[in-house]
Amino acid sequence: MNVIFSVIFFASLAVIAVTAPDRLLSSLLGGAGRAASTALTLFCIYAVWMGLSRVAEKSGFSRGAAKALKPLSKKLFKTENETALENLAMNLSCNLLGIGGAATPYAVKAIGELEKDGNDWAQMLLFVINATSIQLIPSTVIALRTGAGSGAAFDIFLPSLICTVFSTVLATALFTAFYKLKDKRRKLWR
DSSP: OHHHHHHHHHHHHHHHHHHOGGGHHHHHHHHHHHHHHHHHHHHHHHHHHHHHHHHHHHHTHHHHHHHHHHHHHHHHHOOOOHHHHHHHHHHHHHHHTTOHHHHHHHHHHHHHHHHHHTOHHHHHHHHHHHHHTOOSSOHHHHHHHHHTTOSOGGGGHHHHHHHHHHHHHHHHHHHHHHHHHHHHHHHHTO
16 A cells, blocks of 8 residues: 555656646645644544543443443344443444544454454454444544534534445445355355
């Protein structure tokens, strides 16, 4: 991937150097400035959400969320592991709030617990759900749009909701069908 991005960068650099050499340095510096600004904005967003998730963990909210999501998590991920269920609940709640960066540590902890149990199904399903990143509130995108000066930062809400629900349902259905087919093939070859 680095090779592809490097080729694109150097090709763009060559085109700008030939077509508009006077704008080459200002384009590079402007892009670097925007990248630094975006990185700082994301850092602040994640710092706030990670702090809130830590408070939720310490206050027992995560255990309450795990309890509320326990029946769904048990059925969906087919596990009885309490620690895994708590981490799955926090991962799902962070994703639903649109803070995927804060959800990652919980996914890693959940995968570790599920791995101890040998629950391949739950590990792969968690990966699929995280890849589609179902979001009720796309807070990171809204914050980035606000930081970029958007006058209508919340316009992304409904399209984002529709897309993430559709992609998560479709990916989960395809994964389930594929996993069941794979399981049937395994039984036939025994």
